[in-house]
Amino acid sequence: MGIEIEKPCVVELSNIAVSNTHGEDSPYFAGWKAYDDNPYDELTNPSGVIQMGLAENQVSFDLLEKYLEEHSEATTWGKGVRNSSFRDNALFQDYHGLHSFRAAMASFMEQIRGERAKFEPDRLVITAGATAANELLTFILANPGDALLVPTPYYPGFDRDLRWRTGVKIVPIHCDSSNNFQITPEALEGAYKEAESMNTKVRGVLITNPSNPLGATIERSVLEQILEFVTRKNIHLVSDEIYSGSVFSPSEFVSVAEILEARNYKDAERVHIVYSLSKDLGLPGFRVGTIYSYNDKVVTTARRMSSFTLISSQTQHLLASMLSDKDFTELYIRTNRERLRKRYEMIIEGLRSNGIECLKGNGGLFCWMNMSPLLEKATKEGELKLWNAIIHQVKLNISPGSSCHCSEPGWFRVCFANMSENTLQVALERIRNFVDKIRTHTLTAGSN
Amino acid sequence: MRVIVPLQGVVQGKGGLFWGSVIPCALFYFFQLYFKNRRHHHRSPPPPPPPPPPPHHSPVLPRSLSRILLSPRSPAGPAYVSGRATSVARISADSPYYVGLRKAAEDPYHEVHNPHGVIQLGLAHNTLSQDLVHDWIHQNGTTAILGRGIAPYQPLDGFMELKLAVAGFMPQVMEKPIFFSPSQMVLTAGATSAIDILSFCLADHGNSFLVPTPHSPSFDGDIKWRSDIEIVAVPCRSTDNFNLSITALDRAFNQAKKRGQKVRGIIITNPSNPVGKLLDRETLLDIVDFAREKNIHIVSNETFAGSACGSKEFVSMVEILEAEELDRDRVHIIYSLSNELSVPDFKVGVLYSYNENVLVAARRMAKFSALSAPTQQLLISILSDTRFVQKFIEINRLRLRKMYNTFVAELKQLGIECTSSSGGFYCWANMSKLLRSYGEKGELELWDRLLNVAKINVTPGSSCHCIEPGWFRFCFTTLSEKDVSVVMERIRRISAATKSES
Numbered sequence: 001m002g003i004e005i006e007k008p009c010v011v012e013l014s015n016i017a018v019s020n021t022h023g024e025d026s027p028y029f030a031g032w033k034a035y036d037d038n039p040y041d042e043l044t045n046p047s048g049v050i051q052m053g054l055a056e057n058q059v060s061f062d063l064l065e066k067y068l069e070e071h072s073e074a075t076t077w078g079k080g081v082r083n084s085s086f087r088d089n090a091l092f093q094d095y096h097g098l099h100s101f102r103a104a105m106a107s108f109m110e111q112i113r114g115e116r117a118k119f120e121p122d123r124l125v126i127t128a129g130a131t132a133a134n135e136l137l138t139f140i141l142a143n144p145g146d147a148l149l150v151p152t153p154y155y156p157g158f159d160r161d162l163r164w165r166t167g168v169k170i171v172p173i174h175c176d177s178s179n180n181f182q183i184t185p186e187a188l189e190g191a192y193k194e195a196e197s198m199n200t201k202v203r204g205v206l207i208t209n210p211s212n213p214l215g216a217t218i219e220r221s222v223l224e225q226i227l228e229f230v231t232r233k234n235i236h237l238v239s240d241e242i243y244s245g246s247v248f249s250p251s252e253f254v255s256v257a258e259i260l261e262a263r264n265y266k267d268a269e270r271v272h273i274v275y276s277l278s279k280d281l282g283l284p285g286f287r288v289g290t291i292y293s294y295n296d297k298v299v300t301t302a303r304r305m306s307s308f309t310l311i312s313s314q315t316q317h318l319l320a321s322m323l324s325d326k327d328f329t330e331l332y333i334r335t336n337r338e339r340l341r342k343r344y345e346m347i348i349e350g351l352r353s354n355g356i357e358c359l360k361g362n363g364g365l366f367c368w369m370n371m372s373p374l375l376e377k378a379t380k381e382g383e384l385k386l387w388n389a390i391i392h393q394v395k396l397n398i399s400p401g402s403s404c405h406c407s408e409p410g411w412f413r414v415c416f417a418n419m420s421e422n423t424l425q426v427a428l429e430r431i432r433n434f435v436d437k438i439r440t441h442t443l444t445a446g447s448n
Numbered sequence: 449m450r451v452i453v454p455l456q457g458v459v460q461g462k463g464g465l466f467w468g469s470v471i472p473c474a475l476f477y478f479f480q481l482y483f484k485n486r487r488h489h490h491r492s493p494p495p496p497p498p499p500p501p502p503p504h505h506s507p508v509l510p511r512s513l514s515r516i517l518l519s520p521r522s523p524a525g526p527a528y529v530s531g532r533a534t535s536v537a538r539i540s541a542d543s544p545y546y547v548g549l550r551k552a553a554e555d556p557y558h559e560v561h562n563p564h565g566v567i568q569l570g571l572a573h574n575t576l577s578q579d580l581v582h583d584w585i586h587q588n589g590t591t592a593i594l595g596r597g598i599a600p601y602q603p604l605d606g607f608m609e610l611k612l613a614v615a616g617f618m619p620q621v622m623e624k625p626i627f628f629s630p631s632q633m634v635l636t637a638g639a640t641s642a643i644d645i646l647s648f649c650l651a652d653h654g655n656s657f658l659v660p661t662p663h664s665p666s667f668d669g670d671i672k673w674r675s676d677i678e679i680v681a682v683p684c685r686s687t688d689n690f691n692l693s694i695t696a697l698d699r700a701f702n703q704a705k706k707r708g709q710k711v712r713g714i715i716i717t718n719p720s721n722p723v724g725k726l727l728d729r730e731t732l733l734d735i736v737d738f739a740r741e742k743n744i745h746i747v748s749n750e751t752f753a754g755s756a757c758g759s760k761e762f763v764s765m766v767e768i769l770e771a772e773e774l775d776r777d778r779v780h781i782i783y784s785l786s787n788e789l790s791v792p793d794f795k796v797g798v799l800y801s802y803n804e805n806v807l808v809a810a811r812r813m814a815k816f817s818a819l820s821a822p823t824q825q826l827l828i829s830i831l832s833d834t835r836f837v838q839k840f841i842e843i844n845r846l847r848l849r850k851m852y853n854t855f856v857a858e859l860k861q862l863g864i865e866c867t868s869s870s871g872g873f874y875c876w877a878n879m880s881k882l883l884r885s886y887g888e889k890g891e892l893e894l895w896d897r898l899l900n901v902a903k904i905n906v907t908p909g910s911s912c913h914c915i916e917p918g919w920f921r922f923c924f925t926t927l928s929e930k931d932v933s934v935v936m937e938r939i940r941r942i943s944a945a946t947k948s949e950s
Contacts, residue, residue: 011743011778014712017649017809024812090556092793093571094549128637132816139674140533144653165648165674165813203528236527270527285602285821287637301533304540305673307666308644308817310637313793315820 023159028403035397053397055365056418057282060336097126101316104323112245117257125302130276130289132309134161142168142203149191149205153404155212171195204236210243213413215361220254245280247363248341268294347416350428354435365417372410383409394434545665548905570905573792574925577844605814606635613831621754634810639784639797641817647675650745651712656680658714662912664721680704683915690723713745719752722921723876724869751784756871776802855924873925880918891917902938
């Protein structure tokens with residue numbers, strides 16, 4: 001008798017599992033692949049792809065290392081766990097997180113804002129990263145099928161964080177270079193109407209301040225306009241301020257928290273701030289994010305649902321120690337800002353000397369570069385063609401504006417804080433050669 | 449229906465004009481009121497009750513700030529929160545499981561500083577051997593974390609080194625040479641995240657999972673809150689010692705089908721929570737057959753694997769699948785490193801699947817609940833210290849067994865019987881003799897007395913969806929021996945009070 005080979009039944013997965021709403025098939029992530037396959041190394045692979053598509057902060061890493069070496073008791077918890085109050089532990093079990101950690105985070109956030117805003121530790125809900133914080137807020141503020149309004153260009157990861165598992169839509173608030181990509185009341189209204197025309201309920205506006213990918217802070221007057229808009233429409237405002245500590249000049253950053261405090265928290269219950277230590281402190285591996293909400297219900301609900309995205313007590317203890325050391329945090333914030341500013345100036349100068357202009361920026365780990373003069377065609381396809389050339393010929397991974405949903409082709413986000421100064425020079429050199437080649441080619445072509 | 453009769457009167461013209469106008473008006477008015485209230489309740493939930501007076505350490509929002517925020521309301525009404533959030537808030541406020549957790553958190557017992565506080569018996573966490581891990585960290589911590597440098601962005605589903613360490617650790621925990629493949633693992637910040645991820649991957653909004661009851665009180669939230677999956681209960685009864693029967697499974701599946709519910713999988717917990725039952729090899733094979741027949745997934749929640757002891761053998765799904773070539777695609781297993789290492793605060797979960805498509809999706813979803821780098825470094829170091837691990841497993845097991853024996857024996861002395869258990873951090877006690885009335889109401893009344901009078905937080909069977917009233921789950925793995933005496937004394941007083949009433 002022959003062997004019967006039973007055809008296995010193919011068991012199905014969910015729609016979410018098989019969909020590509022996670023957006024990870026976009027060029028933003030494809031560029032990473034090119035880098036993974038051939039990563040640049042100063043010594044061992046000097047002709048590899050230089051990673052300029054990852055917004056990671058390595059410029060002040062040495063300060064962290066030094067701190068941890070000098071304060072090794074932080075890593076072993078030192079006084080931490082054993083003497084941690086029994087009440088603190090009890091609350092920890094109910095997902096409040098350690099009070100010492102929340103207090104340290106709150107005070108760090110206050111320091112970054114030059115003490116111009118106060119943060120209550122009990123309004124902080126902790127999550128495993130800002131990615132989780134944004135997703136959790138979306139679950140809480142919107143139903144599947146509802147929409148959040150997000151100004152373009154925006155961080156490509158939002159497509160995944162805000163939409164994938166939540167079933168919520170993103171309706172873009174279109175911004176363009178005519179006014180340096182600032183958000184206008186007309187654009188806000190336009191986006192709201194667009195959602196209405198699709199029979200979609202708008203639940204909130206989500207801004208990133210300073211902006212990713214623009215690398216620029218939102219002006220006070222614009223923030224006030226946005227607040228007025230969300231109040232009028234009775235919707236929420238989420239302000240993702242994860243780059244707040246990376247603004248080169250502290251006086252140029254205005255947090256929505258300051259505006260609310262100045263008006264005695266009127267209408268504050270619709271405002272929620274997201275923060276993380278991944279960018280400012282260069283600790284992406286720690287997975288530390290927070291939701292700060294002025295809305296009691298959102299706080300208690302987010303806290304209850306933080307069970308899905310937790311931070312270990314050990315990490316909380318370590319950070320509580322570090323962040324409550326005011327001398328260290330003050331030194332770190334100051335030094336980090338300075339180093340980022342220098343980096344920024346270096347890249348802007350380097351690009352300008354090759355005739356490439358960038359949007360005037362004042363914060364973040366990247367600059368918003370205008371390569372539209374180099375496009376063959378001023379279209380999305382033209383932009384992707386140029387991007388392909390940059391990846392494969394120039395061997396730089398930068399992020400095309402279309403992956404950030406920018407309505408104008410030719411803009412690119414270039415990260416400068418995740419490499420050494422030498423590497424940055426190499427990158428600028430490569431860009432110079434590339435631009436020269438194009439210009440010569442155009443001249444030659446033109447003369448025929 | 450009584451309404452029809454007078455309306456018939458209307459039709460037949462008997463005094464009908466009067467009733468004919470009054471009744472429809474009354475109905476109309478009633479329905480208006482009813483729907484208005486429902487809508488009101490749905491859209492704008494009543495303002496939260498004023499925060500309770502803060503104890504030493506206020507877990508609630510600062511009163512002054514709260515008052516500022518609660519009073520000046522925007523003319524359009526309070527800012528909307530999603531249906532999901534409203535439901536979570538309501539459950540948090542009403543459900544005994546969460547109410548108990550909150551009370552225990554706000555007024556925690558301490559032998560010296562708060563001897564009249566609430567003793568926590570509602571969390572299935574094990575801290576019995578936490579001291580061993582803390583000692584290890586104290587001696588080795590610095591090098592453990594710094595030795596590898598702080599990690600930049602890394603694969604967010606866990607360092608390969610940690611996965612390898614886990615692959616070596618789990619067979620030690622299970623005391624069997626089972627093979628685990630690191631590439632089939634996704635590490636998450638807690639086992640709850642692993643369940644959440646699987647819920648999103650295996651089923652769509654509104655689909656269902658079959659879950660034997662009584663089940664973990666947190667399942668309702670874990671499975672439903674974000675992914676919106678329904679639980680179809682498969683009741684287990686005391687007459688069967690709360691063991692799972694395939695007949696019951698089949699019946700539940702068919703009834704769900706009749707109701708139009710799409711069942712996408714079954715979630716088994718082994719050892720079970722809250723009862724502590726082990727599934728034997730034969731039953732596991734039957735479950736696999738059942739899943740194959742219905743073409744659904746199996747999630748095997750083995751987060752208490754290391755606590756299995758007694759005469760019965762713990763059999764993991766992994767063992768079953770070592771033999772079965774087919775059907776691996778439908779099986780997904782969850783472990784909890786925090787449970788196995790007695791460090792609940794570390795929050796480390798392991799999702800183990802044989803389905804490559806699930807793994808691809810799960811790896812992407814792990815970004816939302818990734819493990820902290822220093823925690824991973826630390827775990828790699830601990831798990832690589834095989835001598836420590838071996839000793840730890842032995843001591844932890846002994847302490848678990850001892851605590852279980854002590855607790856169950858002392859309950860017995862009070863006249864409270866528990867089902868025989870082969871694992872878990874809890875016991876399943878029959879408190880029906882202490883009920884003032886036999887039924888869910890009586891059970892909740894007893895739960896309330898235990899929480900607010902005796903000041904012990906235990907989980908009533910109804911929170912676990914047990915169909916028989918009177919059963920309670922007592923978690924004893926965060927207690928010291930002294931605590932146990934205090935707990936028993938408090939129960940004795942309630943018991944005495946109840947007896948004197950009858």
